[in-house]
Amino acid sequence: MQWVTSTQILEGLKTTGNTTAWDKFCDHFQPVVVNFARQLGLPEADAEDAAQETMLEFLKAFRNEKYNREKGSLGNWLFGIARRVILNLRGRKPLEQLVADKTTGTSFWDLIQDDHNIKHTWETEWRQMVLTKCVQQVRRELDPKVVEAFELYALSEQPVEEVAGRLKMSNNAVYIAKSRVLSRLRELERQFE
């Protein structure tokens, strides 16, 4: 899939009936909301519903030009909507059902009163999404050998000599691979935001 920045996605959403833009938007951001809702203790099906609703609400607000990038990042705007939607959904559920859900092992009992923590959960999810997208893009862009060197040496923390021997490259090349991947990741990360 092609690399797009959030600005590009939002540009696409401006034209009504642009289904590719809408698909991309959902592909990027819906999983974040689903995970977030799940983290807050919603059962799987409800989490999906909440995410869907959040997407639609955002689109409505965006089309009505209520969203202004000057005022805050896309992440924050989505967070505001998702939080409201999830809290509404929670209000409609019997308390006991939420608390005693042992299958997921999570509950938002503790989280729901605490804005700080909710925000923290959201930010972790958001960040994970951004990093995952960037990593995917780097894989597409760079030589697989470079990416492998990076994964073995930097992520799995294997000794440099071992990695170099396995991939038949010099130690210095392994170091450079690490630097290249990380620098590119940072660049993509900036672009995306």
Add this chain to the structure above:
Amino acid sequence: MNCPEYETIERYTLDRLDSERRTEFSSHLELCPACKAKVAEARQNERLLIELRTVGKTTSQTPDYDESDVATIDRAQSILGERYRVIRKVGDGSAGQVFQVIDTVLERLVAVKFLRRKWSSDKTTSQTWHEARLMGRLNHPNIAQVYEIGELDGQKFIVMEWVDGPPLTEAWKGLQLQQRLHLFLGVLEAVAIAHERGIIHRDIKPQNILVTSTLKPKVLDFGIALETQSLESIERGLYRGTPSYSSPEQITTPVRIYTSTDVFALGVLLYELLTDTLPFPQTDPKKLFEAIKTEYPELPSAIQEKVPIPLQNICLKALEKDPHNRYANARGLLDDINRYLRGEKVWSRPSFLSDKIQQEIFYHCQKLKVWRDNELLTQKEFDKLENIYERMISPPDPSIIEARELSLSQVCLYLGGWIVVLGSFVLFYKTWEQIPIYWRPTPAIIATALMTALGISMWRRKESRLAVGFLATANLLIPITVLLTLAQWQILSSADYSWGTESISQILKNVKSWIIVGNAQVYVSLWLWFAFSLLFLRVTRSSIFMLFSVTAFLTWLTTCYIIAGMIGPTEPFNPWDPDIIAGRYLLPGIGMFILGVILDRHRYTHYAWPLCMTGLILIVACLSVIAISENTLFGWLWRKPKFLTELEPHLLSFVCNGLIYLGLAGICRLLGTRLQRSLSSIFNWLGPIHILGSLRILDLDASSISEGHRLVYRILLPIASFAFVFGSVARQMKSFFFSGLAGIAAAVHKLTIEHLDKFFAWPVSLIITGIIWMLVSWLVPRWKANLTLKSRK
């Protein structure tokens, strides 16, 4: 050096270069902007990498369970029983597991911590268990409370308050320094209270301090934090996590834990508060341990420009390697930060900085000595520099500096003390017949007791600035109160410790409506004063109490003289006569001076200088009085030569005094300590001023003697002046030179107004003489040089 391979940059960023290559590369970095940029980029990359690793690990980590341990929610539920309903597992460490639980009776959320069995049997755990019990009694809004501790089938568990929120370091992101400090103070308050009850946290780190939505920090796991990492695991390189908050003593065998261990962790937090970075940022555990044990953190102000220096000093003091150099407990740290916030001066200095300074200065002083020996520096300049350096190395107690500083609060304190003393003294003015006898001295007694108690308690609380103020007041009050009490309650009034003719009460009878006191009463009060001055001196080491002891001693001496009738209003001769009094005080003066010198020789300079200065003042005052008195002290020393019999008898005394001062100056210089050298320079000024001044005064005064002899004085003054001017050459005596010049001016003035006021030739001849002197001084050396050249040829 050419730009190195990328490997070097990588190793440099990860702190894996050996020290030699590190310094080499560091100096290269200074010059090479390209490499500098690469390093900066690598650092940012490293931050991203850490994040990437954690993203990857959140899903992959699976803790290893012991079969018998509480691993599942169901098992936890079965242990906890009906009352609690387990919701989920929130934490799992090697020490135990934590579950979130609803207390159905009290309808609140709680956290339940199950201790692992292998820990439960451990000795440290029984200690932990004991502390958990103590914690149950500890109630503080900033500490997560322990509600219950229990045990079932050998499984121990602790029920605690449920706290949720981000960790401290997360919560203060984006906050101002003051707001961050506010949060931090909450933490300190909690830890301080626990320390006061003898509970040590052992594992203070941001994850254990959560900030609630109302911005209240809560310290978790207090006293129940377990030693989750064994030393063995450290040695085998198995230490998990980043133990950035461990203190040196926690990672050194044998492990010792003090309250100051927590202070270290709090210091790390404060460092993060100030700079947003860790003091020891190494990620590799082995290197991190090495750094914690041996390295000093970078100065916070070098990382963040705006870091207030007092806070930096407080932080570095908390991060001292030696636990005894840190604040003893969290209260000390809290007090110092509060002091900073109140705008007061903070005196804490990290010892490693002063060690460093001390070392540098030591080397520099060695150099200075070489320079002095090679005459690149004069002795005086050397002394001045050494004086400054010594003050830098061992500054007097901060409290002393603080007590000496005349800040508004300090002035108010001393003024208040002075008024209290005056108030108590006023009680002497009357017998206060209308008041019951036991109430008469009570105000003074209460004031003295209050001042002493406040002073001691302030001293214990390390508020030395206030302590010195209160103790000094108490010290002045002691003789007054004791004397007043003895006199009013008529204790010791029958005993009369007099060996002479005079009694204090006889003297006091002349003063109307003054309370009558007996000799014994005066003695006792003065002895007590002296004793308490020495006691306070010993406790506070403040030199003001040295002055008080000296004053007490001199007062006692005076009292003895009066009582013995050696001075005072007694017939037939008048012992109030100044020269008699001077004679009485000369020996004590000399005694004090010698005592001061002895103390100084034994490096008690702090106590020596008040003694030496008092001694010096007494000696000078006595000698001067003796010189002008009728019965000159030196009259009997030798028979005056015949040609001097007509002269004023004082002349010899004055000259003798001058010579004594110069002799003392020489002795002091020979003694060689810095205090003595400065006393020596005082005597050096006193000598010529005394001699020349006396010649001038005697000339004016000697109206009784014949004109011929008066001429002697007139001639003596310029001769002596010239002698001093030229005498200055030998030892670079500025005192001789300038007093000589002043003496010549006085002689010229005298000659002009008395003899030569009508001769115009007089000023002209003076000018011409001056010019000749100058020409001579210019030409003679050249002529001399020529002469030597010629003789060599």
